Amino acid sequence: MAWMVMTRRDMLAMSGASIAFSAAGLVPQGIAEPGVKSAHILTGFTPGLPDAVARLIADQMKGYAASIVVETRPGASGRVAVEAVRAAAPDGSVLLLAPLGFVTLFPHVYKTLRYEPRDFTPVSTVASFPTLLTVGPKVPREARTLAEFIAWCRANPTQATYGTAGAGSTLHFIGAMLGRTARFEYLHVPYQGRAAIQDLVRGEIASAIMPLGGSLGLVQSGELRALATTGPRRSPFLPDVPTMAEAGYPSLQDITWFGFFVPARTPVAIVERLNKAIQDALHTDEVKAGMAKQFVEIDAIPLADFARLITSESERWKAIVQATEFTPTD
Known part of the structure; x- marks a missing residue:
């Protein structure tokens, strides 16, 4: 679908x-x-x-x-x-x-x-x-693209986690859609507010799916790595980060x-x-x-x-x- x-x-x-x-x-x-x-x-x-x-x-x-x-x-x-x-x-x-x-x-x-x-x-x-998918220190730095991250998730199913601002949110469903579409186990970890980003930086979870502005500063500082955005085109705030469509998942477009x-x-x-x-x-x-x-x-x-x-x-x-x-x- x-x-x-x-x-x-x-x-x-x-x-x-x-x-x-x-x-x-x-x-x-x-x-x-x-x-x-x-x-x-x-x-x-x-x-x-x-x-x-x-x-x-x-x-x-x-x-x-x-x-x-x-x-x-x-x-x-x-x-x-x-x-x-x-x-x-x-x-x-x-x-x-x-x-x-x-x-x-x-x-x-x-x-x-x-x-x-x-x-x-x-x-x-x-x-x-758009929404932004980021990964932190739990994921090896060699995984710099969405395809490489998905490959890592498949090889490490017990560690393939993503944090969002809550269950039943659009962020939650974007992650669920990614797991279903790419056919890998992607475990959702719901948080309150921006707490997911804090745990992501500490290496408690592998990734986070959050609004772009919530983690942009940490991406720019190098503490987090941005893999893809969900917009119909690249964000002017992260012009070097591909969209989900560019990464091979056009059905995950969302703003x-x-x-x-x-x-x-x-x-x-x-x-x-x-x-x-x-x-x-x-x-x-x-x-x-x-x-x-x-x-x-x-x-x-x-x-x-x-x-x-x-x-x-x-x-x-x-x-x-x-x-x-x-x-x-x-």
Whole structure:
């Protein structure tokens, strides 16, 4: 089975998907005059990339609100913030900035959620970045390519481990997909946050699959070795590191998208005004420079395409979860 990430051409071709998405309540309905005096942007993780991206954009959203406050509400893999936004008034005063996984992956890995994808209206994508496969001192330095690492894993099955930020995450499934596709035993070791990188540097695990920015500095210093990224093209931050496709595994292409959401039933006039404020912010030099410092690329697509992206990504992750025989958790 191929698990390719959808290209923009693919998304634009899926016109029927957007109709279904609208029917599910995920495209804003109704018209009302916007009038936001103050706004809050919620992120579901401890201070880090989401928080930094939210503050960068909030500082440049001129004219949307008199004040915009960024709040971190960590917990339950981001679901605490998601549930708070679901319960907020649909008036454009409370926004969620989150990876798309909460609507594209979580419904397939949790038995019960206290929300449904249709409880939110997508506003704008803002950034994307690939996942990076790195190895540490546990793996001999002679293994400098993905093929050589896989050969080492096959020869050392009890040591062929990879760490991620948690079971049931996209990172977990990328590793599971690699093991299935390359036909070797690849043992997943879930961690909290960036703890996997610490154990990787210490030689406790063989490899890690994490967002690119999480280990880039250690790759640049030589403490870790980068073998491949999952993007559709090489990352501008690691131009010498091949993609999974270049390494012979095109089905492992994947990128993580971040986007803004508001509660369902938010009037379309507010959604459009918010979308414009975010899009304008993304074009400022301040946001461009700040995103580069976070090692993410600005990636904003039209509002209608955002709906199609969510639909196609949800279908893709559903197939992946089923193929890996992952048992949904509570």
